[in-house]
Amino acid sequence: KNQVEQSPQSLIILEGKNCTLQCNYTVSPFSNLRWYKQDTGRGPVSLTIMTFSENTKSNGRYTATLDADTKQSSLHITASQLSDSASYICVVSDPGGYNKLIFGAGTRLAVHP
Amino acid sequence: NAGVTQTPKFQVLKTGQSMTLQCAQDMNHNSMYWYRQDPGMGLRLIYYSASEGTTDKGEVPNGYNVSRLNKREFSLRLESAAPSQTSVYFCASSSSSYEQYFGPGTRLTVT
Numbered sequence: 044k045n046q047v048e049q050s051p052q053s054l055i056i057l058e059g060k061n062c063t064l065q066c067n068y069t070v071s072p073f074s075n076l077r078w079y080k081q082d083t084g085r086g087p088v089s090l091t092i093m094t095f096s097e098n099t100k101s102n103g104r105y106t107a108t109l110d111a112d113t114k115q116s117s118l119h120i121t122a123s124q125l126s127d128s129a130s131y132i133c134v135v136s137d138p139g140g141y142n143k144l145i146f147g148a149g150t151r152l153a154v155h156p
Numbered sequence: 157n158a159g160v161t162q163t164p165k166f167q168v169l170k171t172g173q174s175m176t177l178q179c180a181q182d183m184n185h186n187s188m189y190w191y192r193q194d195p196g197m198g199l200r201l202i203y204y205s206a207s208e209g210t211t212d213k214g215e216v217p218n219g220y221n222v223s224r225l226n227k228r229e230f231s232l233r234l235e236s237a238a239p240s241q242t243s244v245y246f247c248a249s250s251s252s253s254y255e256q257y258f259g260p261g262t263r264l265t266v267t
Contacts, residue, residue, distance in 0.1 A: 047198065075254055086160070086246050086258030087199075132198070142187055142250050143214070146198030 045070040047147035064150045066116040066133030074136040081130045160259035169237040177232040179247030188230035192243040237266045
C-alpha cells in the first residue's frame, strides 16, 4: 500500500536551534515529493517540491533532502524562529495520476523562546 | 488575487442535516480537490475535478457529493450529516504543474 510516514510526531526546540524532520514513503512508482507547512487554523502552504532527479532543495532556512533509493526525505530547519511553530507535512504524488497526493500525518513543531 | 476561498469557516450541524461547502479559486486552474483532515491523520482526498465538467471519487467519497459549477467553483455537499463527518475540510486547486494551493479550511462539527 502506498504510504507516507513521518517522524517524530511532535518536537519542541528552543528558538535559534536547528532541527531535522524525517519522512519515509513506500509510494511506487515515485514522481515527486513535497513538504508543506501548515500553521494552526490555516491551510497547508508549499515549502519545496522535489522530483526524482533532485536530492536537495532549499527555501530560505528550510532545506529538504531526498534519497529516492532508500525512499527517505528530510526537512532541515536552520536557526529556528517562533514563526516556525507549525505542522510540517510530507506529501508524495499518487501514481494514480491527476496530480493526486498522498499525505503524511505531519510533524508538529513548537519553537519556544 | 485571493487564491482559494472557502465558505463557511465554521459550521455546526445536527445529525441528518444537510449543507454545502463552497470553494472558489481565481487562479484559472483546471483541477480542484476536496480533502478532509482528521487528528493524527494525513489529509485524505474526498473528490476531485481534473477539469471543468468532470468529477471523480477520491479515497473517502461515501456520504459526500460534489459539483463543479464552472472553472472557478467546486462545491461539496453533505446530504445527511453524521458525527463521523466531523472534520476540517480543505479545498485545493492546481494547474498542470505540481503545485496545489489550499484554501483556509472549513471546520465542521456534527452533533
